[in-house]
Amino acid sequence: MSTTGSDVGTGETDTAREGQEPPESRESRDSRETREATSQLSTAPAEERLNVPSLGVLGWLRWFWRQLTSMRVALILLFLLSLGAIPGSVIPQTSVDAVKVDRFREQHETLAPIYDKLQLFDVYTSVWFSAIYILLFISLVGCIVPRTWQFVGQLRARPPRAPRRLDRMPAYTTWRTRAEPEKVLEAARGLLDGKRFRTQVKDGAVSSEKGYLREAGNLLFHIALIVMLLAFAAGQLWKSDGGKLIVQGDGFSNTLTQYDDFKSGSLFTPDDLDSFGFRLKDFDADYEEDGPNKGTATDFSAYVSYWKGSGGKEKDTTIKVNEPLHVGNTKVFLIAHAYAPVVTVKDGKGNVAYKGPVPFLQQDANLTSSGVVKVTDYVDAKGRKDQLGFQGFFVPDFAPGTGTMFSRSPNPNNPSLFLTAYHGNLGVDGGPAQNVYQLNTENMKKFKGKDGSPFAKRLEPGNTMTLPNGAGSLKFDGIKQWANFQIVHQVGNGWALGGALTAIVGLAGSLFIQRRRVWVRAVTGSDGRTVVEMAGLGRSESAHLPGEIGSLALAMQEAAPAETAPERPAPTDETATDADEAPAEDSATDHPDDPAEPADPAEPAEGAGT
Amino acid sequence: MTFLAAEPNEQIAQISNYLIYSAMAVYTLAFFAYIAEWTFGSRSKVARTAAALTADDKAKDAPVPAQAGVAVQVKDGSGGTAVLEKPAAPKVVTRSAAGKRGDLPDGPGAAGGDQQGDMYGRIAISLTVLAFALHAAGVLTRSLSVQRAPWANMYEFSTAFSMVIVAGYLGFLIAKKNVRWIGLPLVTTVLLDLGLAVTVLYTDSSQLVPALHSYWLWIHVSLAIICGALFYLGFVGSVLYLFRDSYETHLMNGRTPGKVRTSIMERLPSASSLDKFAYRINAAVFPFWTFTIVAGAIWAGDAWGRYWGWDPKEVWSFITWVAFAAYLHARATAGWKGRKAAYLALFAFACFLFNYYGVNILFNGKHSYAGV
Ligand code: HEM
Numbered sequence: 001m002s003t004t005g006s007d008v009g010t011g012e013t014d015t016a017r018e019g020q021e022p023p024e025s026r027e028s029r030d031s032r033e034t035r036e037a038t039s040q041l042s043t044a045p046a047e048e049r050l051n052v053p054s055l056g057v058l059g060w061l062r063w064f065w066r067q068l069t070s071m072r073v074a075l076i077l078l079f080l081l082s083l084g085a086i087p088g089s090v091i092p093q094t095s096v097d098a099v100k101v102d103r104f105r106e107q108h109e110t111l112a113p114i115y116d117k118l119q120l121f122d123v124y125t126s127v128w129f130s131a132i133y134i135l136l137f138i139s140l141v142g143c144i145v146p147r148t149w150q151f152v153g154q155l156r157a158r159p160p161r162a163p164r165r166l167d168r169m170p171a172y173t174t175w176r177t178r179a180e181p182e183k184v185l186e187a188a189r190g191l192l193d194g195k196r197f198r199t200q201v202k203d204g205a206v207s208s209e210k211g212y213l214r215e216a217g218n219l220l221f222h223i224a225l226i227v228m229l230l231a232f233a234a235g236q237l238w239k240s241d242g243g244k245l246i247v248q249g250d251g252f253s254n255t256l257t258q259y260d261d262f263k264s265g266s267l268f269t270p271d272d273l274d275s276f277g278f279r280l281k282d283f284d285a286d287y288e289e290d291g292p293n294k295g296t297a298t299d300f301s302a303y304v305s306y307w308k309g310s311g312g313k314e315k316d317t318t319i320k321v322n323e324p325l326h327v328g329n330t331k332v333f334l335i336a337h338a339y340a341p342v343v344t345v346k347d348g349k350g351n352v353a354y355k356g357p358v359p360f361l362q363q364d365a366n367l368t369s370s371g372v373v374k375v376t377d378y379v380d381a382k383g384r385k386d387q388l389g390f391q392g393f394f395v396p397d398f399a400p401g402t403g404t405m406f407s408r409s410p411n412p413n414n415p416s417l418f419l420t421a422y423h424g425n426l427g428v429d430g431g432p433a434q435n436v437y438q439l440n441t442e443n444m445k446k447f448k449g450k451d452g453s454p455f456a457k458r459l460e461p462g463n464t465m466t467l468p469n470g471a472g473s474l475k476f477d478g479i480k481q482w483a484n485f486q487i488v489h490q491v492g493n494g495w496a497l498g499g500a501l502t503a504i505v506g507l508a509g510s511l512f513i514q515r516r517r518v519w520v521r522a523v524t525g526s527d528g529r530t531v532v533e534m535a536g537l538g539r540s541e542s543a544h545l546p547g548e549i550g551s552l553a554l555a556m557q558e559a560a561p562a563e564t565a566p567e568r569p570a571p572t573d574e575t576a577t578d579a580d581e582a583p584a585e586d587s588a589t590d591h592p593d594d595p596a597e598p599a600d601p602a603e604p605a606e607g608a609g610t
Numbered sequence: 611m612t613f614l615a616a617e618p619n620e621q622i623a624q625i626s627n628y629l630i631y632s633a634m635a636v637y638t639l640a641f642f643a644y645i646a647e648w649t650f651g652s653r654s655k656v657a658r659t660a661a662a663l664t665a666d667d668k669a670k671d672a673p674v675p676a677q678a679g680v681a682v683q684v685k686d687g688s689g690g691t692a693v694l695e696k697p698a699a700p701k702v703v704t705r706s707a708a709g710k711r712g713d714l715p716d717g718p719g720a721a722g723g724d725q726q727g728d729m730y731g732r733i734a735i736s737l738t739v740l741a742f743a744l745h746a747a748g749v750l751t752r753s754l755s756v757q758r759a760p761w762a763n764m765y766e767f768s769t770a771f772s773m774v775i776v777a778g779y780l781g782f783l784i785a786k787k788n789v790r791w792i793g794l795p796l797v798t799t800v801l802l803d804l805g806l807a808v809t810v811l812y813t814d815s816s817q818l819v820p821a822l823h824s825y826w827l828w829i830h831v832s833l834a835i836i837c838g839a840l841f842y843l844g845f846v847g848s849v850l851y852l853f854r855d856s857y858e859t860h861l862m863n864g865r866t867p868g869k870v871r872t873s874i875m876e877r878l879p880s881a882s883s884l885d886k887f888a889y890r891i892n893a894a895v896f897p898f899w900t901f902t903i904v905a906g907a908i909w910a911g912d913a914w915g916r917y918w919g920w921d922p923k924e925v926w927s928f929i930t931w932v933a934f935a936a937y938l939h940a941r942a943t944a945g946w947k948g949r950k951a952a953y954l955a956l957f958a959f960a961c962f963l964f965n966y967y968g969v970n971i972l973f974n975g976k977h978s979y980a981g982v
Contacts, residue, residue, distance in 0.1 A: 043941055075939050082932035082961075089925040089973060126922050172704050234919070241915070322824040322913050333915045383904060488915045496917065500904040507897045509937075546702035552700075 016463035037163045039539055041515055043147040043154070043215055044071065068135065069142035077136040088123030095122065113405055136227055145223050151215050162205035162519035162535075169519070172548040173553045177560040182524035184532055186557030191414040191552065192518060205521040209350055217509020222381045228499035230338070238272060239265040246280045247340045247357045250479040253277035254330070254487065258589050273489060274328035278306035283318075283337055283481040285370060287410050302483045303375035319485075329491050336484040338362040338369050341394050341417050345373065348381035348470055359482045359525055360394040360430040361437050366407040369546035372439040373419070374426055374472070387426045390421035390474060391439045392456070417476050420456040421447045421467055449469065491500040514538055516545055518552065522560070532560055622755035623814070629748030630769060633792035634804050636741035637797055642795040643734035647720045650727030652873045714858065716879040719790050734793055735783065742776045745804075749773050761831045764970055770832075772800040774839035782843075789887075791878055795846050826909035833902040838962055840895045841934075845959040847888030848952045855949060856883040885948070888955060889941060896934055903927050922973035924963035933958035 055062075067073050090553030092100035101121050105112040119126035177184065181204065188206045192199045197208035235241055240261035244252050252258055254277060256270045282303040302319040308327060319325050325332040340357035347353040353375050361508030377390035396410040398416035405418060445457035447468055457465045459476040466473045516538040525531040534556070537547040721727030749770055753760035761770045779796050782789040857875040860867050867875070878884065906927065911917035918924060937958055940951040 071939060071942065075936055076933050078936045078939065082929040082936075085920075085929050086930075088920055089922040089969070093920060101674075167703075202877065233919050263909050322826075324912060324915070331911075331915065335915075486915045490916070493911070493917065497904075500907070504897050504900050504904065507900060511893050511897060550702045567848075 022068040157208035158200045159207040166535035171536040171549045174533045175562040179560040186561045188520035211515035214513040214515045218508040221506030224503035231495035234492040237267040251279035268541035274330040276327045314539040344475045357480045365409040368407040389422040390419040417459040615839040626751035633744035640737035647731035651722035717877040734901045746973040766809040802853045830905040844888045844891035848955040851884035930961040
C-alpha cells in the first residue's frame with residue numbers, strides 16, 4: 001500500500017513559514033497540501049506502474065503479488081471470469097444435462113474431443129475456470145487484508161489538519177462576523193459534532209470528517225464476497241443429491257441404500273446424511289378443467305408425515321413445488337408424480353404371487369403412463385417355477401371408442417390398464433442391474449390367446465385378466481398415486497445467503513454514502529472582524545457537498561452572523577489568476593501512487609445529472 | 611379442483627391488447643413530435659462548447675454577490691468558478707477536477723432554445739404521458755385477465771419492461787432532471803420493443819405452471835424489469851457520452867466538426883454530465899440488480915433444489931453482474947475512466963439484453979417455461 005497519505009507531519013511547520021517565501025514554491029506547496037487534505041479518504045489500492053523488477057526471485061514474487069492484488073489485475077480477472085462463463089452457456093454441460101452432452105458428442109465427432117481437452121463440457125469445474133476463480137479469490141484476500149488494516153488506522157487517526165488555502169477545496173465559502181474566532185470555532189465544532197462528524201480543533205481551525213461507513217461498507221462487501229465464495233465451494237464439496245420414488249402410503253428413511261439414484265460431492269461421506277424419514281400419506285394434484293390450458297397442472301401437494309432422528313415424533317406437513325421440506329441441511333423437493341395401479345397376481349396354483357402398487361411412468365402431460373409388472377416368485381399350472389412379466393400402459397382418462405390409447409386428462413376419470421402378458425426369464429437374478437420400469441423380453445415369451453394373437457387386455461379397476469391355460473391371473477384392484485422426491489443435502493446455504501445479503505448492504509453503503517471532510521477556520525482579519533472560512537472535500541466529486549457546506553454555513557450564522565456581504569468572495573480573484581494549477585491534475589501526473597482519486601464522480605445518490 | 615378466478619378472462623385480455631395497440635399509436639405520434647423538436651431546434655446556431663473551450667476563465671461565471679451574506683465558491687478543473695444557487699442560503703463556490711476540459715456547459719436540449727421546437731418537445735412529452743397511461747392500463751388489464759403478476763412470458767415481460775423505461779423517464783422529468791434529451795431514443799426503443807412484443811413474442815394469456823406459483827415471481831421478475839429499464843437509461847447516457855466526448859475532443863484538437871454533427875452535439879448535455887448520468891444510474895441500480903440475482907437464487911433453491919446451477923440464465927445474469935462490477939471498478943481505477951469505462955458499460959448492458967432475448971430464444975434452460 002502507498003504511504004503517501006500519512007506524511008501529514010510535514011505540515012507542522014506551515015504556520016511558521018507563513019508570510020515568508022519558500023524553500024518550497026507556493027504552487028507545489030499548495031498542491032502538496034491538497035494531497036494531504038485528500039489523503040486517506042479511501043483505501044483503494046494505488047495504481048502502480050508496470051515497472052519490471054530487477055531483484056531476483058524474491059523481487060519477482062513481490063512484483064507478482066503486487067500485480068495480482070492491484071485493481072487493474074482484479075478488473076482483468078473479473079472480466080476474464082465473465083468471458084470464461086460464456087462457453088458454459090453455449091455448450092451443453094455435463095452437470096446440467098448429461099444426455100444433451102452425449103447427443104452433442106455423437107453429432108460432432110471432430111469437435112467433441114477438442115472440447116473434451118479444453119474441458120468445455122465441464123466449464124465451471126474446469127482447471128482454467130477454477131484458476132481464474134482462485135486467482136481472483138487470492139487477489140480479493142490480498143487486497144482486503146491491507147485495506148482493512150489501513151482502514152483501522154484511519155479510524156484511529158484524527159481528521160487531517162486544515163489546508164492553508166481552503167479556497168482550493170472543491171466547495172468553499174467565507175464570511176465576516178463580529179463573533180470571536182474562538183467562539184466561532186467552538187460553535188463550528190459543536191455543530192459538526194452534532195452532525196456526527198469526527199472533529200478536532202488544531203491551529204485555529206476545526207477539522208472534521210464523516211462517512212467512514214462508505215469504506216466500512218466497501219470492505220464488508222468484499223469480505224461478504226469471500227464468505228459467499230467459501231460457502232459456495234463448501235456447498236459443492238459436501239453436497240449430496242438423490243432421488244426417491246414413493247408410492248402413497250410408503251415411507252423413506254434417509255440412508256444411502258434407500259435412494260433410487262444418488263450423486264455426491266468429493267468430500268461427502270454417508271455420515272453426512274441428516275437422520276430423518278418421511279411417509280407419503282396422500283397426494284393431490286389440481287388441473288385446469290377447461291379453457292385453452294385445459295389439463296395444465298395448477299397445483300401439486302404431497303401430504304407427508306416426517307420424523308427427525310430415529311424414532312422421532314411424526315409431524316404432518318405438505319410439500320409443494322416451491323415449498324420443499326427442510327430438515328437440518330437437507331431439503332426434500334417434490335419433482336414429479338403419476339399413478340401406480342394396484343394389482344394382485346395369482347399363480348397357477350391360485351396363490352398370491354404378487355400384490356401391491358406398481359408405479360407407472362408419465363409419458364405425456366395427461367399422464368398417459370407406461371410401466372411393467374414383474375413377478376419373480378411364480379409357479380405355473382403344473383407347479384413348475386417360472387416368471388411372469390406384464391408390460392403396458394396406464395391411462396387415467398380413457399376415451400372409449402376413439403381408437404386412441406392416450407389419456408384425455410390427467411384426472412382419473414376413467415382409469416384403464418392395458419397389459420400384455422409374458423412368461424419366461426425376467427433376467428433379474430444376477431447379470432447387470434435392470435431398469436425396474438422396463439421389461440427385458442429377450443428370454444420371455446408372450447402368452448398367446450385362443451386365436452394365437454398375443455394375449456393383451458384392457459382392465460378397469462376390479463377387472464381380472466385370466467391367463468390362458470390356467471397360468472394364473474392379474475387383478476386390477478385400484479390406483480394409488482406416487483410422487484418422486486429429490487433429496488438434497490447441502491451445507492453452507494445459510495452462509496451463502498447471509499453473505500449475499502451482507503454484500504448488498506455493504507454495497508449500498510459503499511455506493512450511497514459519501515465520505516467527506518469539512519474544515520472551518522476563523523481568524524481575525526485586518527479590519528478586526530473575524531474571517532470565517534469553511535470548505536469541504538469529498539472522496540469523490542459530489543453534487544451534495546456544496547449543498548451540505550451551504551446548510552452548515554447557514555447553521556453557523558446563529559453563532560457567527562455574517563457582517564456585510566462582500567462584493568465577491570475574497571479569494572476568487574486569486575483563483576482566477578493561477579487558473580492553470582489545477583491540483584487534481586498535478587497529483588495525477590506527478591504522483592501516480594497517490595491513493596486519493598479526487599476526480600472520481602462516485603456519487604450516485606441522485607438519479608440524474610445536473 | 612380449479613378455482614374460477616384463476617382462469618384467464620379472454621375478454622379482459624382482449625381489452626389489454628387494444629390498449630397496447632393504442633399506446634403504440636400514441637407513441638408513434640410522440641416519435642414524430644420529438645423529430646419535429648430536433649428539426650426545429652436545428653435552427654438555433656448555438657456553439658457554446660467551442661466558446662467555453664476558448665473563453666477566458668476569468669470571464670466565466672463569476673460568483674454573484676450573496677443574498678444571505680455568504681457565498682460559497684464552486685471551482686472547476688480549469689480553475690474557473692461556478693456558483694451554486696440556493697435561494698436564501700449561502701452561496702457555495704465549487705471547484706471540480708473534471709479533467710483538462712473543465713466543466714463544459716450542457717447543451718440547451720433538443721429544441722435548442724427554438725420556440726417552435728420547444729413547443730413540439732412539450733407536445734411530444736404530453737403524448738408520451740398519454741401513451742404511458744394507455745400502456746400502463748394495458749399491462750394492468752393483462753394482469754387482471756390472468757389474476758397474477760403480468761410478467762410470466764416474454765410478451766408480458768417486454769410490455770412491462772418498456773412501461774418501466776417510460777416511467778423512469780417521466781419520473782426524472784417530474785424530478786426536474788435534465789433528461790429531455792432522452793426522449794427520442796427512448797420512444798424509438800419503446801416502439802421497437804412493443805412492436806416485437808405484439809408480433810414475434812405474443813402469447814395468449816394463460817395460467818402458470820406450478821413452479822411459477824410463488825411470491826418470488828413478484829419480487830425477482832419485477833426487480834429484473836426495473837433494473838433493466840434503468841440500466842437502459844444509463845445505456846443511452848453512455849452511448850451519447852461517447853458521441854459527445856469524441857465531438858468535444860474534436861473541438862479540443864482545434865478541428866471543426868461537420869454542421870449536422872455540431873448541431874446535434876451542441877444540444878446534448880456535456881460529455882461529463884452524460885457520463886455522470888450514466889454512472890449514477892448504473893451505480894444506483896447495481897445493488898438492486900445484485901438483489902435480483904440473489905432473489906433468483908433463493909427461489910431456485912426452493913423450486914429447483916439448488917440455488918445455483920449454472921443454468922444459461924444464471925450464467926448470463928452472473929456475466930451481466932460481473933460486467934457492471936467491472937465498470938464500477940473501472941471508474942475507481944485511474945487508467946480506465948472515461949471512454950474505456952463507457953465501453954464496459956455498453957458491454958454490460960449488451961450482456962443484460964442478451965440474457966433476456968438471447969438466452970430465452972437460443973438456449974433451452976430451466977427458465978425456458980417463460981415461453982416465447
Ligand atoms: C470477486 C471479485 C470482485 C467483485 C465482484 C468486486 C465488486 C466490487 C464492486 C461492485 C465495487 C463497487 C463499489 C464502489 O464502486 O465503490 C467494488 C469496489 C472496490 N473494489 Fe472490488 N470486487 C472484486 C474484487 C476486488 C479486488 C480483487 C480488489 C483489489 C484489488 C478490489 C478492490 C476494490 C476497491 C478498492 C473498491 C472501491 C473502489 C472505490 O474506492 O470506489 N475488488 N468492488
